[in-house]
Amino acid sequence: MIHAYTAESIRSIEQVSLDRDGQATLMRRAAAAVAEQVLVALPGPLPGRRVVVLVGPGNNGGDALLAGALLRRRGLAVTAVLTAPDRTHAVALAEFRRRAGRVLAADSRGVAGLISGADAIVDGLVGLSARPPLRSPMDALVTAANESAAVRVAVDLPSGVDPATGTVDGPVFAADVTVTFGAVKTGLLVTDAAGQLICDPIGMDPADAPGVGVDAVALTEGDLDRWLPGPGTTDDKYSGGLVGIVAGSPGYPGAAVLCTGGAVRTRPGMVRYAGAQGGAVLARWPEVVASETPDGAGRVQAWVVGPGLGTDDRAMELLRFVLGEDVPVLVDADALTLLAQHPDLLAGRAGRPTVLTPHEREFARIFPEIDLADRLRAARSAAATSGATVLLKGHRTVVAAPDGTTAVNRSGSSWLASAGSGDVLSGVIGSLLATGLEPWQAAAAGAFLHGRAGERAQAAGLAGASALWDFLGRPAA
Numbered sequence: 322m323i324h325a326y327t328a329e330s331i332r333s334i335e336q337v338s339l340d341r342d343g344q345a346t347l348m349r350r351a352a353a354a355v356a357e358q359v360l361v362a363l364p365g366p367l368p369g370r371r372v373v374v375l376v377g378p379g380n381n382g383g384d385a386l387l388a389g390a391l392l393r394r395r396g397l398a399v400t401a402v403l404t405a406p407d408r409t410h411a412v413a414l415a416e417f418r419r420r421a422g423r424v425l426a427a428d429s430r431g432v433a434g435l436i437s438g439a440d441a442i443v444d445g446l447v448g449l450s451a452r453p454p455l456r457s458p459m460d461a462l463v464t465a466a467n468e469s470a471a472v473r474v475a476v477d478l479p480s481g482v483d484p485a486t487g488t489v490d491g492p493v494f495a496a497d498v499t500v501t502f503g504a505v506k507t508g509l510l511v512t513d514a515a516g517q518l519i520c521d522p523i524g525m526d527p528a529d530a531p532g533v534g535v536d537a538v539a540l541t542e543g544d545l546d547r548w549l550p551g552p553g554t555t556d557d558k559y560s561g562g563l564v565g566i567v568a569g570s571p572g573y574p575g576a577a578v579l580c581t582g583g584a585v586r587t588r589p590g591m592v593r594y595a596g597a598q599g600g601a602v603l604a605r606w607p608e609v610v611a612s613e614t615p616d617g618a619g620r621v622q623a624w625v626v627g628p629g630l631g632t633d634d635r636a637m638e639l640l641r642f643v644l645g646e647d648v649p650v651l652v653d654a655d656a657l658t659l660l661a662q663h664p665d666l667l668a669g670r671a672g673r674p675t676v677l678t679p680h681e682r683e684f685a686r687i688f689p690e691i692d693l694a695d696r697l698r699a700a701r702s703a704a705a706t707s708g709a710t711v712l713l714k715g716h717r718t719v720v721a722a723p724d725g726t727t728a729v730n731r732s733g734s735s736w737l738a739s740a741g742s743g744d745v746l747s748g749v750i751g752s753l754l755a756t757g758l759e760p761w762q763a764a765a766a767g768a769f770l771h772g773r774a775g776e777r778a779q780a781a782g783l784a785g786a787s788a789l790w791d792f793l794g795r796p797a798a
């Protein structure tokens with residue numbers, strides 16, 4: 322699991338190391354970590370390779386200059402472009418000059434050509450103190466860097482990203498690699514500008530800073546192994562989790578099949594389908610037990626309601642029934658639209674686990690007063706006010722529990738933005754809820770499995786939401 326921290330917490334963690342090791346030592350370690358990644362990113366003979374280091378007025382620029390000095394020692398041709406020559410980190414600049422690095426002011430002639438002809442560009446414009454949008458001349462330098470064919474390496478954070486929220490306002494350095502120091506900043510989980518994320522501790526340890534807590538997490542494979550153990554020899558269909566699906570309508574029979582497939586392939590003990598599309602569901606998933614209505618379905622340990630359900634009176638009746646049940650309920654798609662029209666339904670579930678899985682348009686319907694610009698804050702605030710776990714879909718899906726626990730999903734590809742993909746996701750999460758995971762764990766793990774299935778389907782060259790089914794499973798140990 323990746324733990325991420327607020328910028329304020331990072332400062333507290335940093336302070337402990339600063340007091341112990343001193344700033345010069347930390348900067349040297351940071352610079353070494355950056356230089357190493359530039360060398361890794363530049364295969365082949367190194368001497369003469371052209372590196373441009375973009376240098377802002379703070380310590381982020383200092384790190385970048387010291388990295389440039391190290392690259393000079395390896396024989397690379399390094400030019401530093403200073404955005405504020407009179408405020409540049411003096412010690413780092415002296416060291417860079419001592420290694421015969423070339424120094425230019427950002428408004429010098431020839432800077433644009435250097436950037437477009439570079440083999441690697443190091444972004445040391447702004448780091449932890451960034452307050453986007455980038456001002457001139459940083460904005461123009463970042464735009465030019467993004468147009469260059471060079472490998473782009475960001476120091477601590479890609480410039481243009483808000484460290485706390487990951488939001489972007491204006492140009493942002495589109496990094497191939499980001500080398501961050503000490504601990505991951507929350508914004509790095511949310512943004513897609515960071516590229517490959519490498520966290521080098523440089524001697525810092527969050528455990529050293531009293532009172533500092535994790536702000537958000539991102540799951541990794543190891544979390545799934547811990548949270549989703551395979552079935553044991555004493556398990557039966559009941560202990561394996563029983564999930565009920567209320568989805569599909571005459572207009573959208575496919576949603577029922579897609580959602581049920583997501584549930585079946587997440588390997589619960591049993592899947593029940595309740596609704597009018599039992600024939601279509603059973604034709605594809607014979608292992609499912611189908612009934613016409615949820616009240617006649619028999620025992621379940623979690624319900625999924627909504628995909629393709631429609632928004633008529635019948636759909637409303639089904640939603641009302643399911644939300645009245647005492648087991649965890651996942652509300653998706655059409656059922657979210659109904660929920661937006663009848664907020665009392667959610668209020669009536671106080672204390673019973675509920676997961677909402679809106680995309681941004683659905684979110685705006687249910688929570689019209691919440692600003693979506695900062696997706697992390699939006700999901701948290703929706704979870705706190707509704708009492709439900711909120712999974713806000715997007716390129717980086719965010720999951721927030723009512724107590725503020727937050728996960729950001731980092732698996733997946735843009736391939737998942739296809740019709741029916743969300744129906745599969747709700748089936749996956751429903752299965753995980755039925756196995757007894759906490760709602761935020763089920764939602765976070767479901768988003769991870771679904772995203773990874775998207776990556777695998779894309780790698781296999783397969784399209785269509787039903788392709789996800791075959792890639793949800795975990796390989797046998």
Ligand SMILES: NC(=O)C1=CN([C@@H]2O[C@H](COP(=O)(O)OP(=O)(O)OC[C@H]3O[C@@H](n4cnc5c(N)ncnc54)[C@H](OP(=O)(O)O)[C@@H]3O)[C@@H](O)[C@H]2O)[C@@H](O)CC1
Pocket residue numbers: 335339344347348351377378379380381382384446447448449450451452453454455456459476477478502
């Ligand atoms: N502390 C340590 O020991 C260690 C720290 N480390 C490194 O230090 C970095 C933090 O350094 P930092 O605090 O000096 O600030 P930094 O991020 O370089 O910003 C500089 C200045 O940029 C400006 N600026 C802000 N937004 C802007 C915008 N939109 N457009 C234009 N300008 C903007 C703003 O100036 P102002 O707005 O006040 O003029 C701000 O003061 C950290 O990320 C890591 O790399 C490591 O070496 C490990 C040890």
Ligand SMILES: [K+]
Pocket residue numbers: 381444445446447448475476477478479480
């Ligand atoms: K940076």
